Amino acid sequence: MANHVSGKRLQRAELARRTGCNLETIRYYEKTGMMPDPPRTASGYRVYDDTHVSRLRFILRARELGFSIEQIRCLLDLVDGGTQTCAEVKEQTEQHLADVRAKIADLKRIEKVLAATAAQCSGEDVPECPVLEALAS
Amino acid sequence: MANHVSGKRLQRAELARRTGCNLETIRYYEKTGMMPDPPRTASGYRVYDDTHVSRLRFILRARELGFSIEQIRCLLDLVDGGTQTCAEVKEQTEQHLADVRAKIADLKRIEKVLAATAAQCSGEDVPECPVLEALAS
């Protein structure tokens, strides 16, 4: 039984260090029900183990990919229920992908306008400015 | 003197209607100092005119282009001070353009990962899912 590593008990700061997550954010995820309420020591300190590390990493990766808290909660609910199917998860993911693509399109439109307008600027020390005119027109 | 149009006095709802701005947002812009405190009727109702319409349109256009409130406040300060130069405005704009481009790059990276992962899904009624594996790994 050399596998006592998975039984390692961590405090909040250690969990934060291992995952790169902010200390307070862990408590926030707990409050919002994404992280389970961890067991406590007699004096009330939270005690984490490897399952918490995995779960937090899951959440953080999903956040990095731009999933909203609500979307992540859905994914986790599927996983927690053990009822998830590839079809359901794929649907969530593709919905999110569509959102991301829409945001990219939006930003590209904005980029074009900004670039075109800024390109007209003389960049000189005069009060007339094409950007302001574009905004005021 | 047929130019009494510019003296037209509007209520908040009419200003909102003309600009497409939400009613409450107008008050918000006033509270945050972007819109000037408008004159009031004896009973306290706000009274707007064409200058307010222009100013609000300026703000809304800048927001559409993704400028933050803080950035817009800077632009407005320049305009209000009458001290703006094309160089200053251009600099602000290019800073913002750089931010927008960074966001686009971020989202494209995310898009790639999402698309690649979702493409591996069978989409079937099975619990194994490449998306979940990618998040849990």
Added chain:
DNA sequence: CCTTGAGTCTGTAGTTGCTACAGACCCTAG
């Protein structure tokens, strides 16, 4: 003249996803 309904006023709370305190504990090393 009075009522009714719509507009307006204010302050405040909610949203999302955290982050950062204050003030009270607790725990360990010297």
Added chain:
DNA sequence: CTAGGGTCTGTAGCAACTACAGACTCAAGG
């Protein structure tokens, strides 16, 4: 036994709005 760190809780703050409640005002209809 004290000093310093950690941890606990609740709460407030950020952006940029949005939405209410409860009080007031105003114009039109009966």
